[in-house]
Amino acid sequence: MKHLTTPLREKDIVNLQIGEEVLISGVIYTARDMAHKRMYEAILKGEELPLNLSGQILYYTGPSPSPPDRVIGSAGPTTSNRMDDYSELLLAQGLKGMLGKGNRAEDVVKAIIKYQAIYLATIGGAGAYLAKRIIASSIIAYPELGTEAIRRLEVEDFPAVVAIDVRGNNVYKDF
Amino acid sequence: MRFINSQDIIEKVAAAVIKANTVLPTDVFKAIANALVYEDSLTARNIIEIILQNAHIAESEGMAICQDTGLVVVNVCLGQDVHIVGTSLETAINEGVRIAYKAGYFRNSVVNDPILRVNTNDNTPVIINYQLVSGKELSLTISPKGAGSENMGQLAMLKPLVGLKGVKDFVLEVVKKASANPCPPIIVGVGIGGNMEKAVQLAKGAVLRPINLRNELAYLADFELELLKAINELGIGPQGLGGRTTALAVNVEVFATHIASLPVAVNLSCHATRRVTIRI
Numbered sequence: 263m264k265h266l267t268t269p270l271r272e273k274d275i276v277n278l279q280i281g282e283e284v285l286i287s288g289v290i291y292t293a294r295d296m297a298h299k300r301m302y303e304a305i306l307k308g309e310e311l312p313l314n315l316s317g318q319i320l321y322y323t324g325p326s327p328s329p330p331d332r333v334i335g336s337a338g339p340t341t342s343n344r345m346d347d348y349s350e351l352l353l354a355q356g357l358k359g360m361l362g363k364g365n366r367a368e369d370v371v372k373a374i375i376k377y378q379a380i381y382l383a384t385i386g387g388a389g390a391y392l393a394k395r396i397i398a399s400s401i402i403a404y405p406e407l408g409t410e411a412i413r414r415l416e417v418e419d420f421p422a423v424v425a426i427d428v429r430g431n432n433v434y435k436d437f
Numbered sequence: 438m439r440f441i442n443s444q445d446i447i448e449k450v451a452a453a454v455i456k457a458n459t460v461l462p463t464d465v466f467k468a469i470a471n472a473l474v475y476e477d478s479l480t481a482r483n484i485i486e487i488i489l490q491n492a493h494i495a496e497s498e499g500m501a502i503c504q505d506t507g508l509v510v511v512n513v514c515l516g517q518d519v520h521i522v523g524t525s526l527e528t529a530i531n532e533g534v535r536i537a538y539k540a541g542y543f544r545n546s547v548v549n550d551p552i553l554r555v556n557t558n559d560n561t562p563v564i565i566n567y568q569l570v571s572g573k574e575l576s577l578t579i580s581p582k583g584a585g586s587e588n589m590g591q592l593a594m595l596k597p598l599v600g601l602k603g604v605k606d607f608v609l610e611v612v613k614k615a616s617a618n619p620c621p622p623i624i625v626g627v628g629i630g631g632n633m634e635k636a637v638q639l640a641k642g643a644v645l646r647p648i649n650l651r652n653e654l655a656y657l658a659d660f661e662l663e664l665l666k667a668i669n670e671l672g673i674g675p676q677g678l679g680g681r682t683t684a685l686a687v688n689v690e691v692f693a694t695h696i697a698s699l700p701v702a703v704n705l706s707c708h709a710t711r712r713v714t715i716r717i
Contacts, residue, residue, distance in 0.1 A: 281678070283480060326504045329542045336495070336504040336544075341585050341618050363585075364617040364677060385484055385676055386585060386620035387709035389504040391491035408556060409544050421487065423480060423678055434677055437613040 265419075269317030270358040275380045278424045280433040284382065285419040290319040290361065294340055296410040297403070298348040305351050312403030312412060316356035319382075322363075324409035325399075326389065334399040334415070336389030339363040342381070346370050353377040361422060365434040374426055381426035383433070395420040439516075439573040441717055443523030446575070449715050450511075450533025453579050455541045457713040458506050459499050461492040464647045465624075465685065465710050472622060472675075472682040481680030485622075488675070488708055499541070503709045505583030506543040509534050510564045512580075512645075516572035527565060530577070535559040546584075566638075575717040580645055586619035586707040592637060595699040601660060604629060604701050605667065611703040612668050612684070617677020620707035622685045624648055625668065628702040630692040636700035639690040644706045648686035661687045675708075 266274060268288035278284070291313060293301070301311055322342050326335025342362030349360065350373035358379050363386040366374075374381060384392065398416035405411050425433045469492075472485050495502040511530050523529070538545060538560040547561065548554040591611045595603050608627055615623075626646075628639025651658035664687040674680025685708065694700065 281480065283483065324504065324544060324546075326501050326506070326544045327542045335542050336501040338504055340505070341588070343618070363620070383617070383676060383678065385487050385491075386617075387503045387583075387707050388487050388491040390495040390498070390500040390502060391487055393500065394494065409546075421483075423676075425678075433679070434617060435671075435673060435679075437616075437671075 268319055270319065270380070271317065272378055275358065276378070276428055278380060278427055280424050280427050280431045282424045284422050284424060286319065286422060287418050287420070288416070290321045290415050290417055292323050292325070292413040292415060293320045294322050294324050294410050295344055296407050297412050298345050300404055302348045302351055305355065311355065315352060317358050319359035319361055320352070320357060321361040321415065325393070325413070328399065334393050334396050337393045337396060338389035339384050339386050342366060349373060353379050365432070366426060371426055371430050371432060375428065375430040378428045380424065380428060382422040383425040384420070384422045392420065438518055438520055440520050440522050441575055443521055443526070443529040446521070446526065446529040446717060447533045447536070449717055450530055450577065450579065451536040451540070453577070453713045453715045454509065454534055454537035454581065457579050457711045458501050458541060458543055458581055460496050461502055461709065462647070462712055464649045465708070466492055468648055468685040469622065469708055472685070476680055476682050478674065478680040480678050481675045481682065484675040484678065485682070501541070501543050502711065503583055503707070504544055505546060505585065506538070506560070507546055507581040507583040508564065509560065509579065509581045510566070512566045512568070512578040514568045514570050514576040516574045517569055518573045519575050530565060531561045531563050534563050535561055576714060577717070578645060578712060578714045580712040582711070583707065583709070586623065586705045589615035589619045590640070590702070590704040592633065592700070592702045594633070595701055597697065597699040599699065603699070605664060607701050608664055608703055609667060609671070611705070612673070613671060615705055616673055619705040620709065621673055621677060622675055622682045622708050624706040624710050625664070625684050625687040626704040626706065627664070627687065627689045628704070629689065629700070630694040631700060632695070632698065633700055635692055636702040637704070639692055640702035640704040643688040643690040644704045644710070645712050646688045648688065652689055657689050657691065661689050
């Protein structure tokens with residue numbers, strides 16, 4: 263099993279193959295529908311983003327609230343294709359990894375090749391298990407969005423599968 | 438006439454909602470575990486192991502099985518000799534859900550309006566379906582469901598003479614299009630007949646039937662197994678990453694229909710299918 267540590271460098275991901283299982287450690291950031299829309303609009307307006315995307319992984323999740331004695335509630339992936347329209351612009355800002363579930367649009371695959379990035383899938387519906395791999399969590403932007411706020415997560419051995427590699431190979435079946 | 442106090446309903450609904458979101462139904466757990474018997478892809482096996490461990494963690498630590506604790510649907514079977522005292526049944530059910538989502542630290546996933554989209558912050562309103570039956574019992578089937586699988590359902594108004602072959606083609610088309618999105622291994626609910634609304638109701642009911650039970654009509658029981666085999670031969674596999682286990686079961690329900698109609702609805706449910714029935 264390969265280990266990936268964030269921030270990702272090109273040499274960490276160029277040799278990854280689709281279907282390969284990886285364990286991610288380091289800092290990743292959560293962002294789903296609303297946070298994508300906000301960042302997209304900020305870039306178009308020339309405003310500064312709330313985080314430097316260079317080398318980072320965005321994790322598509324809207325976690326459950328954190329109970330008092332826990333770092334975070336259940337936190338599995340949401341369906342990635344809702345973020346498709348916003349991904350290319352974020353990849354252009356240096357984003358290196360996207361973590362979610364399910365297939366992506368053809369335009370996203372092209373952008374992944376263009377910007378030499380990677381798309382990783384983790385396990386939908388395993389939010390309680392995945393929460394155990396998150397060792398720290400804090401909101402860093404858009405707190406008014408609640409579960410859709412951007413969170414900085416520190417993860418340890420967070421499991422994922424390479425779904426689209428830097429060459430644009432795709433693990434999902436095309437019917 | 439039997440009297441039921443609405444406070445009793447509130448408390449029992451709240452407890453059932455917490456259970457539904459944290460304890461995977463036994464038939465679903467067993468079917469997932471059974472997939473290890475015939476699944477030979479290493480990634481598929483690892484995913485299934487994680488899903489089973491997830492169920493253990495959720496139950497033992499009272500965590501949500503999935504962070505998408507969804508929109509709650511409550512199917513009410515109300516005995517006609519029951520009289521509810523206190524607040525209305527609708528108010529009581531919504532209050533029970535409100536209490537459970539706060540107490541369970543479940544995510545509030547409901548917005549007030551499909552276009553304006555302001556979170557209601559208590560996961561209400563609940564979708565309630567009422568059925569009036571004979572007797573003195575109030576039974577409630579509570580099923581919180583996430584959007585990943587719900588978004589992938591479809592309805593078709595087929596030409597009647599395409600028969601079971603046409604139905605099968607449509608079901609396979611829906612499952613292929615859904616691919617990884619509904620979090621396979623999935624449960625496939627198929628409603629055939631009635632009209633538009635009835636077909637969808639049948640499919641929604643089918644997906645909630647325990648998956649170890651086959652349809653009582655022999656031709657439909659055979660059709661369920663035929664569909665399951667065809668779906669699992671697609672190779673979509675757990676999480677769409679390849680394997681033999683795309684669906685855990687296919688449940689089909691039928692109803693009378695018009696001479697010119699063959700409505701078919703397909704409702705998909707993820708491996709974290711959640712349901713609890715309570716009887717008061």
